[in-house]
Amino acid sequence: MKKIAIMGAMPEEVAPILKKIGTYKTTEYAGNKYYEATYNGVELVVAYSKIGKVFSTLTATTMIEHFSCEVLLFSGVAGGINPELKIGDLIVATKLSQHDLDITVFGHPMGYVPEGSVFVETDKDLLALSKEVADELGKNVIEGVIATGDQFVHDEKVKANIVKHFNADALEMEGGSVAVVCNALNIPFFILRAISDTADTDASFSFDEFMESSAIISAEFIMKMVDKVISK
Numbered sequence: 730m731k732k733i734a735i736m737g738a739m740p741e742e743v744a745p746i747l748k749k750i751g752t753y754k755t756t757e758y759a760g761n762k763y764y765e766a767t768y769n770g771v772e773l774v775v776a777y778s779k780i781g782k783v784f785s786t787l788t789a790t791t792m793i794e795h796f797s798c799e800v801l802l803f804s805g806v807a808g809g810i811n812p813e814l815k816i817g818d819l820i821v822a823t824k825l826s827q828h829d830l831d832i833t834v835f836g837h838p839m840g841y842v843p844e845g846s847v848f849v850e851t852d853k854d855l856l857a858l859s860k861e862v863a864d865e866l867g868k869n870v871i872e873g874v875i876a877t878g879d880q881f882v883h884d885e886k887v888k889a890n891i892v893k894h895f896n897a898d899a900l901e902m903e904g905g906s907v908a909v910v911c912n913a914l915n916i917p918f919f920i921l922r923a924i925s926d927t928a929d930t931d932a933s934f935s936f937d938e939f940m941e942s943s944a945i946i947s948a949e950f951i952m953k954m955v956d957k958v959i960s961k
């Protein structure tokens with residue numbers, strides 16, 4: 730069975746996962762803590778990266794290259810764009826982009842750099858597994874585009890721009906970079922987020938109120954995904 734990486738960005742995003750796992754070994758590496766455990770006979774490595782594309786790139790790479798993880802699941806919260814997404818709703822990324830990657834002055838599309846791609850696609854098998862989990866839980870999970878950038882978005886104009894360029898359903902600050910790492914290293918990955926706010930002027934207040942409860946909703950689904958991956 731493959732060794733599984735479970736990532737979040739903030740401590741609150743991995744706390745419910747650690748609680749469920751119970752006992753684990755903590756290792757410090759490159760300025761982060763990595764929590765190693767055996768869960769239902771499978772090796773897990775859990776970590777929160779700290780916020781943003783750079784820290785999440787470091788953590789995803791470390792989990793794969795240093796801790797030898799062979800599949801990566803991300804759990805956390807996001808700002809909703811698609812009006813169907815209410816606070817606490819789950820979104821699974823079908824593909825991810827970097828909404829703040831801009832060399833458009835040279836004639837390239839937003840989110841594109843030479844030898845890269847605007848979108849990175851999620852592993853199809855993990856998407857299929859998540860459908861099974863959603864059915865079993867009787868949960869409505871939206872599949873869509875997640876846009877990632879190094880800013881907490883709290884502005885309708887910024888949101889509209891992200892929709893214009895990427896047709897994104899939700900936004901956050903880590904998924905797009907984790908996707909780039911996993912794609913480059915040939916590691917199947919899956920990015921799940923529960924909505925904490927709608928990235929508008931009230932976003933910071935909504936985030937403070939709902940991030941913890943939404944992080945729990947996401948973590949519970951991710952642990953069902955872990956059970957599913959193990960049972961296959």
Ligand code: 4EH
Binds near residue numbers: 738780781806808903
């Ligand atoms: O890891 C960062 C967190 C916000 S920054 C990205 N996460 C939450 C997802 C997210 C998000 N990203 C961009 C939820 N809503 C978002 C939004 N825009 N509107 C943070 C939050 N609290 C303390 C410190 N930093």
